[in-house]
Amino acid sequence: MDKIGVIFDLDGVIVDTAKYHFLAWKKCADALGFEFTEAHNELLKGVSRVRSLEILLDIGQITLPEAEKQKILTSKNEDYLAYITKMGADEILPGVEKLLDQLDALGIKYVLGSASKNATLILNQIGLYHRFFGIVDGNAVSKAKPDPEVFLIGAKKLKLPPENCIVFEDAIAGIEAAKNARMLSVGIGNKKTLSAADYNFNDLTELPANFFKELVVER
Ligand code: B16
Ligand code: MG
DSSP: OOOOEEEEOSBTTTBOOHHHHHHHHHHHHHHHTOOOOHHHHHTTTTOOHHHHHHHHHHHTTOOOOHHHHHHHHHHHHHHHHHHHTTOOGGGBOTTHHHHHHHHHHHTOOEEEEOSOTTHHHHHHHTTOGGGOSEEEOTTTOSSOTTSTHHHHHHHHHHTSOGGGEEEEESSHHHHHHHHHTTOEEEEESOTTTTTTSSEEESSGGGSOTTHHHHHHHHO
């Protein structure tokens, strides 16, 4: 029976920080004089900060010099930090703690695999940092999802071959990254949007109690 490990995305799986990214990016768009909607915000999920700004500027059909872009990136992150430093354990998404308890009981290790450079801060804010066997975040990677780099580093931390890792993701780019890493993927959120995933659930509360036991037996 092969050992398995789990890699969790952060935003959209463990917490909903997309709402804070939205508020911070909307402030940038307001200052630049164009509308930025929640539908636009969907395009930024799972995408790096720098890429998010490129998408935002495309939406506003604005071209800016590099120095201006750097200023926006800094002020956006300051605004975002103001939101996330107020976060607490009450913002952990439903089903997360029960799932981590289940993994602990089964002796299955888990790491974080997130595009966010603020992942450690967020996990500390919600009191879950100490539970992860390792953290792979936006500071550790040079290539963004759908490149598999973030998850392949996660597999190394778990000391497991990629084929023995299961990724929980809420973004299309994240599911693609898991596929590119040759890992099993669990899509959390809209089943149609995440149809490329091996398994789909609307949220973690829907995960069957025997999900991992059956996976271990199957492999
Ligand atoms: P930061 P994830 C991603 O987190 C977010 O989904 C995405 O919207 C954000 O742009 C990215 O982190 C970078 O975040 O500005 O904090 O470095 O879903 O990969 O956990
Ligand atoms: Mg995500």
